[in-house]
Amino acid sequence: MNTGPHPSGGYILEELSPGMVAIKEVEVTEGRIEQFAEASDDFNPVHMDEAFASKTAYRGRIAHGLLSASFGSAVVGTILPGAGAIYLSQSLAFHKPVRIGDVVTAKITVASVDPESARVVLRTEGYVGDDMIMEGEATVRVPRRRRPARD
Secondary structure, three states: OEOOOOOOOEOOHHHOOOOOEEEEEEEOOHHHHHHHHHHHOOOOHHHHOHHHHOOOOOOOOOOOHHHHHHHHHHHHHHOOOEOOOEEEEEEEEEOOOOOOOOEEEEEEEEEEEEOOOOEEEEEEEEEEOOEEEEEEEEEEEOOOOOOOOOO
16 A cells, blocks of 8 residues: 655654555766765765776766665655654665666655664565665654643
């Protein structure tokens, strides 16, 4: 079941269940790579310099892996679970490079919900077309339903 944004901006713990999915598509552009390099201070020439990158195993520039991963973070923070979700951990495995002009599909799936700790485990995946470019698992803390104020 593909899940859209919650009207409040975020799902609370009690509204989440395994199998919920949210997807976001983002085009990787020259501008995004430049902005990510500025924000992260990662100016590795494999990302920034075509002449250098053309001599590597990638035979051309590739996007920062964490730029692509950040699209999954955008899903977690704005769609599923959304506003109020706080990252506790993230594992990632990168499978294929991403290039300027590629459209990355970030897919987040609720794997499990722990009502005791208010933690949710998410399967995180990234695709370009049908090719999986990365995958991992995130653990996030999610707000619970507020208890009514006592008089």
